[in-house]
C-alpha cells in the first residue's frame with residue numbers, strides 16, 4: 087500500500103470505529119432507561135374534519151410550497167405549529183382573502199396570476215375543512231415548530247446566548263422566557279383579528 091492509501095484507510099477505519107462505538111453506547115443507554123432521551127413535544131391529533139382537511143391539503147398541491155405534519159418542502163412557509171397562533175376563522179379568512187387578512191401584499195396567495203391563486207377558488211366547504219386542519223397543527227412550547235421558547239429555565243439556551251449573542255442584545259432585547267411564565271395562559275389564543 088502507498089502511504090496515501092494507508093492514511094486514507096486509517097482515517098476511514100477510525101471513523102467507522104467511532105460510529106460503531108457511538109451507536110453501541112447510545113443504544114445501550116436507550117435500552118437501560120424507560121425515559122425517552124428527550125421529551126416529544128410535537129403531536130398531530132386531528133378531528134374527523136381535520137383529517138378531511140388534511141386530505142384536501144395533501145391533494146391540493148400545498149406541499150409544493152409548504153411544510154406540514156413534518157413533511158413537505160422547506161422552501162416556503164412551514165405550517166406546523168400555526169394552529170397555536172391562529173384559529174379556524176383566521177385560516178378560513180386567509181385562504182379566501184389573503185391580502186385583506188394579511189393587511190399586506192402577498193407573494194403567492196391571492197388572485198391570478200399568482201401561483202397559489204387556485205387556493206381561494208376552492209369550494210367553500212373544502213376551504214373550511216382545510217382551515218380546521220390548519221387550526222389543529224398545534225405546537226407545544228419548546229417543540230421545533232413552536233413560536234415560543236421552552237417554558238422555564240434552560241441551561242442550554244443560557245449557554246447558547248452566552249456563547250453567540252452579541253453583548254448589546256441583552257440591553258437591546260427582552261428575554262421573554264420570564265414574561266412567558268406570567269403570560270403562559272394567554273399565549274396562543276389569537277382571535278385572528280388583524
Ligand code: HEC
Pocket residue numbers: 143146147148149150151152162163165168177180184191192193194195196201202205216220
Ligand atoms: C406557489 C406556492 C404556494 C402554494 C401552492 C400554497 N401556498 Fe400557502 N403560502 C405561500 C406563501 C409564499 C405564503 C406567505 C403569504 C404569501 O406571500 O402569499 C403562504 C401562506 C400561507 C398561509 C398563512 C401562513 C401564515 O403564517 O399566516 C397558509 C395558512 C397557507 N399558505 C396555506 C396553504 C394551503 C392550505 C395551500 C394549498 C391549498 C397553500 N397554502 C398553497 C405559498 C404557497
